[in-house]
Amino acid sequence: MGFFDDKQDWLREVFAQYPDTPQGRRAALMPMLRRVQQDEGWISPERQEEIASILGTTATEVAGVMSFYSYYQALPTGRYHIQVCATLSCAIGGADELWDELVQELGILRGEVTPDGLFSIQKVECLGSCHTAPVVQINDEPYVECVTKARLHALLQGLREGKRLEEIVLPGKAGHVVHNRGEEVGA
């Protein structure tokens, strides 16, 4: 069964937002991708084919758009998809070491999911919070900032216990951290 078979009303609503032309129809690609990503955690090749056939385009076009955005996942993700910013500020702030720590702790690489189905990890480009580097984002939630090793472990522990993100108390303080004051940032 197709993903959109029982969402015809939703589809009609989406298409109504765009001009009734082949180009306009293609504009619905983004909301459709987003819907699948939100509901299923990733967009499988079958879903890409389905979207292509609904929009009258090819799966290649869908894959082209999808792969441009790091938000859309082409591989299955865990319940908590941890995205580590790896662009310049975070890299200087220790994103690489943070990534290694994550890989060590969870025992997975990019594209894999922990056996309990909880975690998957990904390096992403700049999240736009350079002043609180390094930054980690879980799913669509607000950023976790100034992530030290201690804060990372507390975060993972909290998630494992099933806490919501805002309930988890992280050691140290979030916000602007000046490195040469001796406070450990990142590794």
Place this chain on the structure above:
Amino acid sequence: MEAMAKVTINDRTVEVPSGTSVMDAIFHAGYDVPLFCAEKHLSPIGACRMCLVRTGSPRKGPDGQFILENGQPKIFWMPKLSAACITAVSDGMVIDTLSDEVKHAQSGMVELTLFNHPLDCPTCDKGGACELQDRSYEYGLVEKFYQPDPLELPLYTRFEMTRRHVDKHHALSPFIVLDRERCIHCKRCVRYFEEIPGDEVLDFIERGVHTFINSEEAGLPSNFTGNIVDICPVGALLDQTARFRARNWEYDSTETTSMDDACGAAITVDARSGLLERIRAAERREVNEVWISDAARFGHEWVNENRVRSPLVRKEGRLVEASWEEALEAIRKGLQGVARTDIGVYLGGHASLEEGLAAFELAQALSTPHRDFQGRTAYPVTVFSPASFDDLLDAEFVLVLGDPAEEAPTLHLRLSEYSRGLKPAGKLNHGTPFADLNIKERMPRLTDKLALFSVYPANTAKWAGASAVHAPGAEVALLSALLGQGEAPAGLEQPVAWVKGRLAASQRVVLVLGAGVLNQPEAATRARQLADRLGAKVMCMTPAANARGLEALGLFPGKGGAGWTETGPKAVYFAYLPQEAQLRAASFRILHLTHRHPLADRYADVVLPGQTAYEKRGHTLNLEGRVLPLEPAGINNGEADGAVAALGLIAEAAGVKAPFRLVRQATRWLHEKLKLPAVMERWMPKATGWAASESDVTQGPLYLRPTMWRQEQLVGAVARAVEVRLEMSPETARAQGLADGYRVELDTPRGVEKLEVRVVPGLPNGFMYLPALGAWAGRRVEARILVGGEA
């Protein structure tokens, strides 16, 4: 009168039409600018930033007068360099391509492009014909810019990092291999697929430095994939059928005309050491622009193998090699006791005009009515006044009955241009513009200008405002309904009504007729009535490449003569491999073949070595009636010769005077007696004395659907890519007791064929579909399933 803009490029001032790109103005003035992403007939997008130039314009003050400096309008230079391909000229613009600032920027772009490009030119097939190589030499870093000290070694790049390593030798299809390390992301191939054939099967995946080209569709499903090899500026996309055969400068290149379909696309045939190794598209802007179909490009591997290189004569039951003199003796002996009127002359559909003339004149001298060419349609095509491709672009409405992407592939690409509302490309000093600003990415397709009816789902239908798949044979009722002489066939009421309205509202109409219509005289007659009533010009997608020319010369059966599918004459000359029944019915058979074949080994009395279309010299007519040249490529074919020589031999053996023995004499005859115009001009005589019988048109349940591929091409990579299946709708399969994947033996007039069944929902019921792979395209024949069962 077109608005013109006066532009100064460095020291030269030229006038170009407003709207011309700065790039084309520079070329027009005779200066050069480097480019990677711009390409003729594609949208300019400014992706590669290679064509950076400095531009400036005069400016008007508040008083409406030009701001002056030293009595001249002051030039206000743009603060930064701009990409010449996406900047339009303006009147009075000044363009600088030679200053240090420009050179510096261009060399910087070369440096950046080369940053991740592997330096494997010695093993790259593009080497020697590579745009990146050329531009690096001409515009790359030179010591002038990056030699800090005259005594130091020249420094060619400022970067010292590891190159990016990604996928090499990635086969996109059996024909095309992609090397992702070499790709410079110019986007030519991606734009090509969207804009030209309209099959969006290739796209950029990922972004930034991770970007690569990929397809989710297995094997690039399009009939026009090969053109991306031509337009790739580097060696990223390569032709698998020609890979690692030769360095580019070793090829013996010949520009000739593709005889794979009736469009007459220009091709360049590359041979090396007497072997045909590669075919590329050549530019013929009036016809194929710079594009060709995959059949014309990749279907050449059959040419080199298993050739007949000398005449073969049957001695003691076996064909043995002989000289042309011995062949003459054998023919003389074989024709003894055969009435001259009982000799049949049959040419191939890709015969040249010269060969057609020789065949007609020989038939006249023998006064035999048995003359024809393979693939002649049941209704003459010369009665239709042909449209040119320029007429097509100018049309207000185009009605297609057939499948252009398979029957006349070039026409599909020109319809793509038509559906985007483009006019023929302008002509500047350097030819076709490289960056035509009229062309944009993702132009809306003007679907109210096109309608398509076909008997099999057609790719071109995606641009049609109305389209339908109907049963074979429904064309008669369909055309009658369009003429207002009857009801539309069931299920076609809506599209027919729409087309009638559009036809009534349109002035310039072009009809495109496929082999399916042309092989039904009743339907073709109605098409002619429709064309006459509308004053429409017609494009006939004939299975034979030179059908229009050969018909114009009178090469069709005379009164009582046997057509190319029929039996009749006692002694026969076939320049192709006919049906077994035709060979069996004759008592003396001369086959003029390029390749050995079991049928020839069994039946032929004399086999003469023939030329493929790549080896012929002469002329041909395409479906526009345009005279196109045929030039022989450097292919070693032994003692092979064309039909002019072979028919001269037969004339001598039969004791009649051959009007000429040489192709050159035939060409002169064509020009002098038949007023054949020069190459690229159009020749539109009407055939007179059409007496072709219609008895060869049968009404069986097997529809031979037109394909761009021909049977003989199915070797090597083509055999891996082309699937020949017996297709039918689920209902038909059920009625026949068949299912998907069953293997059957099918008895057809072409012989018994072993086929696999494929069930295709949506096909008209009651018919079986088989790829025609050649001259039988568009015909319905009797067919019987002999044995069938699960695989």
